Amino acid sequence: MIRKLFIISINVLVLALFWANYKEQQSNSESEKIEQWAKNNQIKVDKSTKAQKFTIDFDEKEWNLLKQKLSLTRFFTSLKDVPSFDFGFDPDYARELVEYWGNKFDWKSQVEYLNSYPQFRISINDTIIHYVHYTTNPTAEKRINILLLDGWPGAFFGFYKAIDFMEKNYKDICFDIVVPSIPGFGYSNPLEKVVDPFDTTLIFDALARFVFGENSQYFVHGEDWGSLISTFLAKLYPERIGGIHITMPPLTSFFDFNSLLYAFAGQFFPNSILTEQEIKFGFKFSLSELASLIIKKTGYFHIQATKPDSIGAGMSDSPFGLLAYVLEKYSFGSFGMNVVGKKDGGLEKFNRDDLLTIITYYWMTNCISSSMRLYRNAFYTLEKGWPRTVLNMKKISAKVPVGVQVFQHEVSFVPFKVLKNKYLNLSMYNLVENGGHFSNFENPEKISNNFIEFINLAL
Amino acid sequence: MIRKLFIISINVLVLALFWANYKEQQSNSESEKIEQWAKNNQIKVDKSTKAQKFTIDFDEKEWNLLKQKLSLTRFFTSLKDVPSFDFGFDPDYARELVEYWGNKFDWKSQVEYLNSYPQFRISINDTIIHYVHYTTNPTAAKRINILLLDGWPGAFFGFYKAIDFMEKNYKDICFEIVVPSIPGYHFSTPLNKKHNPVETSMQFDALMRYLFGELAHYYIHGEDWGSIIATTMPQLYPSRVSGIHITMPITSESNILNNICSLLLPYVPSLFLSDQELEHEFSSRYSIKSKLWKFWDEFGYFHLQATRPDTVGHGLTDSPVGLLAYILEKYSSWTFERLNKISGAKDGGLDFFKKDDLLTVCTLYWMTNSITSSMRYYANSFNAMLEFRKQNLDFFSLSVSQTVPVGVQMNLNDIFVTPFWFIKSRYLGLIQYKIVEQGGHFAAFQNPELTVKCLVDFITQVEYKI
Numbered sequence: 001m002i003r004k005l006f007i008i009s010i011n012v013l014v015l016a017l018f019w020a021n022y023k024e025q026q027s028n029s030e031s032e033k034i035e036q037w038a039k040n041n042q043i044k045v046d047k048s049t050k051a052q053k054f055t056i057d058f059d060e061k062e063w064n065l066l067k068q069k070l071s072l073t074r075f076f077t078s079l080k081d082v083p084s085f086d087f088g089f090d091p092d093y094a095r096e097l098v099e100y101w102g103n104k105f106d107w108k109s110q111v112e113y114l115n116s117y118p119q120f121r122i123s124i125n126d127t128i129i130h131y132v133h134y135t136t137n138p139t140a141e142k143r144i145n146i147l148l149l150d151g152w153p154g155a156f157f158g159f160y161k162a163i164d165f166m167e168k169n170y171k172d173i174c175f176d177i178v179v180p181s182i183p184g185f186g187y188s189n190p191l192e193k194v195v196d197p198f199d200t201t202l203i204f205d206a207l208a209r210f211v212f213g214e215n216s217q218y219f220v221h222g223e224d225w226g227s228l229i230s231t232f233l234a235k236l237y238p239e240r241i242g243g244i245h246i247t248m249p250p251l252t253s254f255f256d257f258n259s260l261l262y263a264f265a266g267q268f269f270p271n272s273i274l275t276e277q278e279i280k281f282g283f284k285f286s287l288s289e290l291a292s293l294i295i296k297k298t299g300y301f302h303i304q305a306t307k308p309d310s311i312g313a314g315m316s317d318s319p320f321g322l323l324a325y326v327l328e329k330y331s332f333g334s335f336g337m338n339v340v341g342k343k344d345g346g347l348e349k350f351n352r353d354d355l356l357t358i359i360t361y362y363w364m365t366n367c368i369s370s371s372m373r374l375y376r377n378a379f380y381t382l383e384k385g386w387p388r389t390v391l392n393m394k395k396i397s398a399k400v401p402v403g404v405q406v407f408q409h410e411v412s413f414v415p416f417k418v419l420k421n422k423y424l425n426l427s428m429y430n431l432v433e434n435g436g437h438f439s440n441f442e443n444p445e446k447i448s449n450n451f452i453e454f455i456n457l458a459l
Numbered sequence: 460m461i462r463k464l465f466i467i468s469i470n471v472l473v474l475a476l477f478w479a480n481y482k483e484q485q486s487n488s489e490s491e492k493i494e495q496w497a498k499n500n501q502i503k504v505d506k507s508t509k510a511q512k513f514t515i516d517f518d519e520k521e522w523n524l525l526k527q528k529l530s531l532t533r534f535f536t537s538l539k540d541v542p543s544f545d546f547g548f549d550p551d552y553a554r555e556l557v558e559y560w561g562n563k564f565d566w567k568s569q570v571e572y573l574n575s576y577p578q579f580r581i582s583i584n585d586t587i588i589h590y591v592h593y594t595t596n597p598t599a600a601k602r603i604n605i606l607l608l609d610g611w612p613g614a615f616f617g618f619y620k621a622i623d624f625m626e627k628n629y630k631d632i633c634f635e636i637v638v639p640s641i642p643g644y645h646f647s648t649p650l651n652k653k654h655n656p657v658e659t660s661m662q663f664d665a666l667m668r669y670l671f672g673e674l675a676h677y678y679i680h681g682e683d684w685g686s687i688i689a690t691t692m693p694q695l696y697p698s699r700v701s702g703i704h705i706t707m708p709i710t711s712e713s714n715i716l717n718n719i720c721s722l723l724l725p726y727v728p729s730l731f732l733s734d735q736e737l738e739h740e741f742s743s744r745y746s747i748k749s750k751l752w753k754f755w756d757e758f759g760y761f762h763l764q765a766t767r768p769d770t771v772g773h774g775l776t777d778s779p780v781g782l783l784a785y786i787l788e789k790y791s792s793w794t795f796e797r798l799n800k801i802s803g804a805k806d807g808g809l810d811f812f813k814k815d816d817l818l819t820v821c822t823l824y825w826m827t828n829s830i831t832s833s834m835r836y837y838a839n840s841f842n843a844m845l846e847f848r849k850q851n852l853d854f855f856s857l858s859v860s861q862t863v864p865v866g867v868q869m870n871l872n873d874i875f876v877t878p879f880w881f882i883k884s885r886y887l888g889l890i891q892y893k894i895v896e897q898g899g900h901f902a903a904f905q906n907p908e909l910t911v912k913c914l915v916d917f918i919t920q921v922e923y924k925i
Contacts, residue, residue: 074524
């Protein structure tokens with residue numbers, strides 16, 4: 001009986017390997033086709049394209065409305081026999097934050113802080129893009145163009161501390177920095193049509209060409225959706241992308257036979273697929289680990305990718321609802337499951353004003369729904385077909401160096417050995433102790449140093 | 460190569476058959492274990508247990524607060540290049556309903572309507588249970604005790620039209636009708652501890668024993684969570700449950716034989732499906748691919764509520780439009796399932812229902828501040844299911860004994876459909892199976908007369924052993 005099972009398994013595996021191999025051969029020629037398509041379909045940016053300077057207003061009327069709504073907040077009680085944060089954002093802690101928000105939080109000062117770097121808005125492909133454009137140490141000899149890309153639920157000003165750090169600690173480099181907001185996020189609004197990560201990639205590249213020049217090279221640092229968009233940029237424009245530095249290799253790129261075989265191996269022989277450091281950090285990559293991740297952590301992803309408007313209604317109308325939903329991500333995303341049982345979900349480690357600034361920014365721009373729609377858009381546009389449908393699975397050619405910096409509590413994990421198969425020039429791979437998903441927010445210095453080291457290696 | 464594949468497949472199938480057989484033998488002894496466990500854990504109902512009469516108040520202060528919040532509602536804009544309702548509840552239609560809710564909806568009259576049937580509250584096992592208890596045609600000779608159970612996001616008054624129809628059209632039967640609300644729902648609050656369907660089953664049984672005596676028999680009609688509770692109760696108390704009539708049968712996901720047949724279904728549909736089922740495209744709707752797609756499309760809410768109910772609950776507790784959009788989206792997609800009927804429809808099909816009825820559902824969740832506790836039921840149930848599995852009391856996969864008659868009302872516009880063949884593998888006493896072409900998920904709410912006819916036909920069959 002067992003022998004027969006064994007023979008069956010071997011047969012199945014051999015079949016799978018042949019299949020994987022065949023699929024891989026197909027893919028190389030396709031990558032060239034995609035690069036050609038990208039060249040032909042670049043969005044034109046020319047003299048007629050104009051960017052407008054942009055400053056954030058302190059809207060007193062909206063601020064008072066927000067406070068009025070907060071004063072009318074209706075709460076409910078936590079379960080007595082369930083640990084804090086086990087069922088989501090703890091109701092008692094939420095009440096505490098709401099009281100602070102309505103009575104002590106100084107939004108006006110925060111707006112001044114948000115305006116400390118020059119911002120602009122531009123219309124590309126009929127889509128409004130808001131971005132920060134700042135040049136550090138303009139007289140320095142070495143010039144490097146960089147895009148800093150965030151995701152959901154992040155914010156462009158999450159990078160401010162990193163920009164400051166780069167300016168002060170790398171005086172011999174002039175960084176030409178652009179921090180765009182994804183269409184539908186923050187001031188990249190209003191957005192009334194479907195724009196998905198693929199469209200965003202084309203738009204961001206157009207923006208880069210607008211700011212840096214038509215043929216100039218640029219480097220990209222990406223987190224969350226920014227990581228995915230970075231990989232898209234690398235695959236579409238390998239000539240112009242000097243290198244990409246990402247904190248969250250998109251797990252969806254690795255749903256292929258090859259990676260799944262690794263996950264299968266990881267189920268029974270975990271040490272065979274992980275590096276020593278990965279083992280030390282307690283990372284796992286196996287079928288059961290992936291299943292557990294999908295079931296336990298991706299409820300929000302599932303609903304946002306199918307019915308964002310149903311859940312958006314409440315969060316556009318209730319500041320409290322918005323706070324609980326978004327800050328839960330800052331809790332679990334930064335500290336993992338360790339937050340269960342903690343009254344504050346670990347959030348007291350962060351500066352309250354910093355957290356509330358993010359929430360108020362989402363509130364003031366009324367963008368929670370449009371930002372969540374990005375998830376649905378990513379699936380909605382699949383019917384547009386090639387190359388959108390295949391891009392995620394493609395490899396990044398050796399022309400584009402990839403640097404990966406993974407923080408210990410990052411939401412998902414893909415091992416080095418699996419990354420190497422897709423990122424053909426994986427020039428840097430670092431694991432960082434203590435740190436989570438919102439790297440720019442939590443560890444601006446670490447990502448800056450690592451990013452710049454990566455760039456120097458690539459140049 | 461093909462020969463080898465063939466041999467492999469046969470080997471796999473034989474293995475599966477042995478496994479299925481072994482599992483079934485296990486399951487019989489597991490059923491006995493469960494019955495024993497149920498006997499040992501029965502909730503005592505005695506003279507000290509007392510139910511209190513209950514009337515719903517029209518709380519003017521709360522109603523004004525609700526209107527104030529409605530007047531401050533902040534909306535967002537719909538996407539111009541996407542059919543309405545493709546991304547969830549359409550924001551423009553939400554705006555329309557909010558205006559009606561705040562300016563025209565008469566909650567006071569609705570409260571009177573809600574009070575038209577006698578209600579009570581009782582504490583069982585430290586848990587508050589609200590229920591309607593009504594006796595139709597008290598002088599009729601034939602007496603039938605019946606539990607009407609609904610689920611999420613339903614409400615007890617969804618059965619009022621059905622009760623009315625039962626009274627008027629079956630004058631020769633005295634129905635003793637009990638409509639409890641699941642703990643955490645509506646007036647079965649406050650609930651500040653975990654609570655799962657097995658506990659609910661035990662408490663509802665205790666309620667029936669309180670009302671009708673220790674040896675009472677009763678029928679159960681169950682929709683949504685009510686179907687799950689209706690499936691569990693006969694597993695616990697097979698001698699007391701006369702029969703169950705359900706709209707949402709649950710087939711066992713771990714039954715290997717079932718899964719293999721599901722795989723084969725699209726290729727040899729006539730092996731498993733009746734002519735009527737074939738006509739209604741059950742072969743494509745019940746295929747694994749179709750079920751997975753449906754799960755992806757429609758179960759985001761389920762995934763979120765089963766893992767993070769509090770996170771999504773905050774917005775719904777504080778924002779009336781949030782509550783409305785989240786709940787009424789279900790009344791849209793689960794009643795008019797075939798997406799072409801909803802997609803692009805300005806109202807998502809909801810004009811079929813009376814605005815007042817839909818808003819009464821929303822206002823009821825709002826006034827009782829019970830949306831979060833109702834959603835926690837999902838998380839609690841999953842945790843409980845895993846716990847029970849560990850103890851080898853796997854309620855959710857075991858069959859329902861042949862001695863308990865089962866009637867199924869298969870509503871074609873519901874989220875999923877399940878063919879007779881597959882239901883029978885778990886509900887061994889399946890004696891009635893009716894396909895309702897115009898029916899959706901909220902069976903009694905949408906089609907009170909049809910649902911009652913199915914139900915009473917079933918009861919009649921059992922009572923007179925036709």
